[in-house]
Amino acid sequence: MNSRDLVLGRIRDAITLAPAVxxxxxxxxxxxxxxxxxxxxxxxxxxxxxxxxxxxxxxxxGIAETIADILAANALKIVGIPAGLDRTWVADFYDExxxxxxDVPAPELERLDAVITGSAVSCAETxxxxxxAGPDQGRRALTLVPDTHICxxxxxxxxxxxPEAMAKLTPERPTTMISGPSATxxxxxxxxxxxxxxxxxxxxxxx
Amino acid sequence: xSAVTLGLPSFPPRSPEGAGFLRGAExxxxxxxxxxxxxxxxxxxxxxxxxxRAKRIHVTEELPDWEELxxxxxxxxxxVMARLPELLEQFEAAVIAxxxxxxxxxxxxxxxxxxxxxxxTTGSDEVIKVKSMATQEIGLNEHLETQGITxxxxxxxxxxxQLGHDKPSHILVPAIHRNRSEIREIFLREMPDVDPELGDxxxxxxxxxxxxxxxxFMTTPVAISGANFGIADTGTxxxxxxxGNGRMCLTLPKTLITVMGIEKILPTYRDLEVFLQxxxxxxxxxxxxxxxxMWTGVxxxxxxxxxxxxxxxxxxxxxxxxxxxxxxxxxxxCSACLNVCPVYERTGGHAYGSTYPGPIGAVLTPQxxxxxxxxxxxxxxxxxxxxxxxxxxxxxxxxxxxxLLVELRHQKVEQSGVTAEALAMKAASYAMSSSTRxxxxxxxxxxxxxxxxxxxxxxxxxxxxxxxTAARDIPAPPKQTFRSWWDSDEGRAxxxxxxxxxxxxxxxxxxx
Numbered sequence: 077m078n079s080r081d082l083v084l085g086r087i088r089d090a091i092t093l094a095p096a097v098x099x100x101x102x103x104x105x106x107x108x109x110x111x112x113x114x115x116x117x118x119x120x121x122x123x124x125x126x127x128x129x130x131x132x133x134x135x136x137x138g139i140a141e142t143i144a145d146i147l148a149a150n151a152l153k154i155v156g157i158p159a160g161l162d163r164t165w166v167a168d169f170y171d172e173x174x175x176x177x178x179d180v181p182a183p184e185l186e187r188l189d190a191v192i193t194g195s196a197v198s199c200a201e202t203x204x205x206x207x208x209a210g211p212d213q214g215r216r217a218l219t220l221v222p223d224t225h226i227c228x229x230x231x232x233x234x235x236x237x238x239p240e241a242m243a244k245l246t247p248e249r250p251t252t253m254i255s256g257p258s259a260t261x262x263x264x265x266x267x268x269x270x271x272x273x274x275x276x277x278x279x280x281x282x283x
Numbered sequence: 284x285s286a287v288t289l290g291l292p293s294f295p296p297r298s299p300e301g302a303g304f305l306r307g308a309e310x311x312x313x314x315x316x317x318x319x320x321x322x323x324x325x326x327x328x329x330x331x332x333x334x335x336r337a338k339r340i341h342v343t344e345e346l347p348d349w350e351e352l353x354x355x356x357x358x359x360x361x362x363v364m365a366r367l368p369e370l371l372e373q374f375e376a377a378v379i380a381x382x383x384x385x386x387x388x389x390x391x392x393x394x395x396x397x398x399x400x401x402x403x404t405t406g407s408d409e410v411i412k413v414k415s416m417a418t419q420e421i422g423l424n425e426h427l428e429t430q431g432i433t434x435x436x437x438x439x440x441x442x443x444x445q446l447g448h449d450k451p452s453h454i455l456v457p458a459i460h461r462n463r464s465e466i467r468e469i470f471l472r473e474m475p476d477v478d479p480e481l482g483d484x485x486x487x488x489x490x491x492x493x494x495x496x497x498x499x500f501m502t503t504p505v506a507i508s509g510a511n512f513g514i515a516d517t518g519t520x521x522x523x524x525x526x527g528n529g530r531m532c533l534t535l536p537k538t539l540i541t542v543m544g545i546e547k548i549l550p551t552y553r554d555l556e557v558f559l560q561x562x563x564x565x566x567x568x569x570x571x572x573x574x575x576x577m578w579t580g581v582x583x584x585x586x587x588x589x590x591x592x593x594x595x596x597x598x599x600x601x602x603x604x605x606x607x608x609x610x611x612x613x614x615x616x617c618s619a620c621l622n623v624c625p626v627y628e629r630t631g632g633h634a635y636g637s638t639y640p641g642p643i644g645a646v647l648t649p650q651x652x653x654x655x656x657x658x659x660x661x662x663x664x665x666x667x668x669x670x671x672x673x674x675x676x677x678x679x680x681x682x683x684x685x686x687l688l689v690e691l692r693h694q695k696v697e698q699s700g701v702t703a704e705a706l707a708m709k710a711a712s713y714a715m716s717s718s719t720r721x722x723x724x725x726x727x728x729x730x731x732x733x734x735x736x737x738x739x740x741x742x743x744x745x746x747x748x749x750x751x752t753a754a755r756d757i758p759a760p761p762k763q764t765f766r767s768w769w770d771s772d773e774g775r776a777x778x779x780x781x782x783x784x785x786x787x788x789x790x791x792x793x794x795x
Binding site: 078079080082083084086087088089090091092093094095096097098099100101102103104105106107123127178182183186199201202203204209215216217220237238239242243247248249250251252253254255256257258259260261262263264265266268270271272273274 | 292293294295296327330331334335347348351352354355358359361362364365367368371372381386387388389393437438439440443456458459462463466485486488489492493496497500501502514517518519525526527528530531533534535545552553555556557559560567569570571572573574575576577578579582583584585586594596600601603604605606609
């Protein structure tokens with residue numbers, strides 16, 4: 077007998093020996109929540125700041141200027157973007173712009189000072205941004221290897237809580253949930269920002 | 284599809300002895316004695332558990348529907364255990380449909396052999412690892428070492444444990460028994476090219492680990508991970524982490540091998556909305572962990588292009604065959620029970636001798652690996668508890684750990700027949716059932732003051748009572764029993780005074 081049938085047989089035996097009782101799953105926790113725009117964004121900003129992310133807010137017409145300011149203020153010169161990023165966002169930026177593709181070996185991403193992406197959906201209550209490898213977010217390595225991630229979040233894509241945000245996702249897409257920069261608490265439970273992932277997260281919230 | 288089972292069902296086997304880390308070298312009371320003597324360890328663990336406990340309470344109280352989430356989480360896991368075969372088959376089919384390969388491992392030895400073969404096929408003699416309880420349970424790193432393959436742990440705490448030639452002491456923060464100066468010493472001793480001026484603040488230490496591992500992430504072609512959840516209806520796997528080392532391992536190498544216990548299944552993608560609220564808040568006391576990765580099979584042009592999933596039994600089906608014990612399989616490894624446990628807080632994780640320490644370890648370890656007779660160290664684990672119930676209150680999926688411990692104690696007593704403890708209890712019952720015998724027994728107990736001596740404690744009693752004192756000191760009996768005090772002049776006077784104090788208006792009436 078192969079191990080698959082062996083293990084499945086053992087499970088069936090176990091359930092025969094100790095029959096299970098049917099479980100009714102109570103789903104009376106909070107779902108389908110909404111909040112007025114300003115309250116939802118305020119909550120999101122509060123959580124992001126708590127996680128040591130840098131938050132910038134602007135109107136749709138101010139994205140390019142906001143991004144250019146962040147890059148200039150932090151002396152970030154070599155910047156990677158996914159192929160599907162709206163180019164008007166980087167219109168005010170004149171240093172080296174690298175358009176990523178899956179042919180580029182991941183170690184080459186180390187030469188990027190920063191990466192700029194969009195996002196799929198966000199969760200205000202936990203300060204979490206979801207990336208689902210969409211055209212404006214690129215492959216997973218792109219937002220992981222460079223030390224600074226500048227992430228554009230549209231206000232209308234911010235949901236209240238985890239159930240509301242997860243309902244907007246496509247399960248089969250490779251998904252990364254980000255809550256602040258990389259962090260560890262492994263030494264005496266003291267939180268340190270930046271271990272292996274990006275040490276700086278700039279969130280540009282567009283209203 | 285599945286095998287046709289013939290004949291009577293048989294009880295599934297436990298994890299095999301001699302493979303992996305589900306059995307310590309010595310019994311809990313003996314191990315706890317060594318650990319208790321380490322004041323540094325007790326300070327480190329005490330500080331950590333108190334900090335994390337406060338954080339957890341803060342973020343769970345923040346959610347008005349915390350209890351509803353716990354109820355949902357508990358019911359989902361109970362449902363999973365009842366429908367495990369069909370959910371695993373559905374999960375397997377979904378992973379294969381998305382380009383993954385699924386392997387089944389009946390025990391630790393088989394899982395180690397499968398992973399070794401997969402690594403050898405890639406031609407690499409190095410692998411990078413995401414922190415994983417399942418691979419620790421089966422002793423994968425040690426097995427790979429014997430096969431000439433070096434496994435690099437990439438989680439900071441696991442790296443500290445690995446470089447320190449040490450064992451993990453906590454489910455979530457495995458190096459919590461070490462403080463910053465101990466970690467600095469380990470790095471200076473074991474890490475190549477480390478700056479001798481390295482300081483001991485956590486930021487500097489984390490930076491040293493980052494530098495050490497960066498090159499490994501970029502160049503190692505194979506990664507091995509565990510999984511927090513596997514989603515049956517979509518074939519999606521989930522790893523919850525903080526540092527980004529998980530993302531590195533899950534994204535950069537060409538080949539990814541994931542070892543997952545068969546109990547980690549959730550029926551639907553939607554169920555994640557419950558567990559992604561329960562897990563981070565219970566484990567690190569955060570609203571959300573910094574990074575969660577979800578992947579389904581292979582995505583062309585993004586991440587590893589070869590994905591292997593190893594589904595591990597290793598005693599889980601034996602736990603499932605016990606109608607009470609199966610509840611332990613609901614565990615999502617958050618470690619909240621460790622952080623509230625008065626026993627764990629003092630002994631630390633090493634005393635439990637298993638990959639799974641603390642209250643959940645005390646029930647899960649004997650379930651997975653068995654309690655083979657009175658000499659088995661695992662047979663002492665169900666007694667490594669005060670049954671105070673704090674673990675039950677803290678558990679996000681409401682595992683009734685105290686009741687499971689009592690059941691395991693019962694099973695242990697049933698197994699071992701007549702014990703010293705049973706004889707002692709019988710004697711106590713005989714003495715307590717008559718007032719004359721009880722008074723006589725209490726007078727005799729007064730002799731204990733002589734045994735206790737100046738320190739006022741009895742540390743060793745003669746057999747058969749030595750079983751009791753092996754794990755605890757007995758305080759010296761009082762000078763006088765309550766009954767003899769009640770009968771004395773002093774007792775009568777005190778009673779008289781109390782009566783008068785309690786009823787000032789009826790002063791003297793009681794005397795008439």
